[in-house]
Amino acid sequence: MRHCFYRSIFVFIIACSSPDEVGLTPLEIATDTVMVDPGEEILFLNFGLWASDLSDDKKYLYNVNSQEYAIEKINLNTLTFEKRYPFEREGPNGVGNFLRTFALINNDSLFISFHQNEHLFNWQGEKLKSFDIIEMGKEQGQLAEGDKTYKTISLSQDGSQYASLIVNSENKNASFALIDHIAKTFHKIALPGMEKTKDYELTLKEGQGILTMGLGRYLSKEGGNVIVGTEVSNELYVLDNTSGELNHIAYNNQLTPNEKSGNYPTEFGDRVQYSNFHRKIMEDISFMNPVWDEKKQVYYRFSYQMKYDDNAKPKDGQLYTPTTGADVYLSVLDKDFKLIAESHLQSMDERPPFHFAKDGKLWFFENLEDEMGFVRMDITW
Secondary structure (H helix, E strand, O other): OOOOOEOOOEEEEEOOOOOOOOOOOOEEEEEEEEEOEOOOOOOOOOOOOOOEEEOOOOOEEEEEEOOOOEEEEEEOOOOEEEEEEEOEOOOOOEOOOOOOOEEEOOOOEEEEEEOOEEEEEEOOOOEEEEEOHHHHHHHOOOOOOOEEEEEEEEOOOOOOEEEEEEEEOOOOOEEEEEEEOOOOEEEEEEOHHHHHHHHHOEEEEEOOEEEEEOOOEEEEEEOOEEEEEEOOEOOEEEEOOOOOOEEEEOOOOOOOOOEOOOOOOOEEOOHHHHHHHHHHHHHOOEEOOOEEEOOOOEEEEEEEEEEOOOOOOOOOOOOOOOOOEEEEEEEEEOOOOOEEEEEEOOOOOOOOOOEEEEOOEEEEEEEOOOOEEEEEEEEEO
C-alpha cells in the first residue's frame, strides 16, 4: 500500500504584470502537494481527471475510467481510493462504447449521456430510466435538425430536472435549455454571446476527410449558480433561479483582453495554413470556467495564452505546432462576479490542469509518476 505525502509548503508573492494599474491587488500564494493512496488500484489518469465530478460537499471525487467502464471513488478528505463502480458496455444496462459524460444526481444515482440519449443509473450499474432531451425539444417545437446536447448537468436530487447546453452542428448556434423530463417541460434560451465561437472554428478539408477545431464551451454549477461560458470571452451567463432566465455577466480584465480578436478564414485545404491560424488563435487569450471557494466566498477563474517558438513547425505526422508553455492569469471574483483581484501567475507555465476549490484552497491535478496527486494553492489578497 502506498501512502499520501505532503511536500514542503512555500510562500511567494505574485506581482501584477502592470503594477501601475489602479485597483489591482497582488496575490499571496502558499502551496503544498499531496498524493492519493490508491491501495492496490491503478487509477485512470489518461484524461487528466477532466472526465470526473465532485460530490456536493466536495468530499469525494468520482473519476471515469473509460478503458475499463468504471468510476473510481476518491476520498479527498483522507486522500485515499475508496471504491470502484463497474458498468457494462453493452446489453440492457450498457453505457455504450465511450463512458465519459456523466454527472452526479444524489447519493444513489447518476446521470450518463451517450448515443444522444440521457440515462439514469444506480451505483450498481443498473439503468433506471432513459429519456431524450433533443427529441423532447423537437416535439415542443423548440429544437431543430442538427441540434445536439453538448453538456448536461442535473439540477434536482430526484433526477427530474436538468440544464443542457445545446449546439447545432450545422449553423454552430448555441442555446441553453431547462428540462423537466417528468413534467415534460422544455424551456429554451438563446445565447447570443456564444456565437463568437463560430469566428474561431477552423475546418480542414483534405480529399474526403474533414477535421474541425473549435473552442470550448462550458456549463457548470458552482456556488449554487448554473454558469455558461466559452473560451473566447470572459463573458458569462448565470441562471436566475427565481425567473429561470439567464443573466449576462461582463467585467473588464486589467491584465488581459476581455476576449479574443482577429478575423480568420474558417475553411482550409492546406495543412500549413490551418496550423498557422490555429497557432494565432491559441496565442490569443482563452478563458476557463470559474470555480467556487465556499470558505472564502469567491470565484477563481483562469485565463491563459499559449506560447510557441518562433521557428517551430508541426512535427512529422502531426498537425499542430508544439507549444513551449503558456502565460497564465488568475482572476478573483466576488459572489456577484465582480473582479476584486488579478495576477499574472509567473510560476505557472502551462495551461491550468483540472482544478477545483475545496477547504479554502485551489486544487490542481498533478500526475506524480503515474499516481494521482494535487497541488493545492492557498490564495490571499
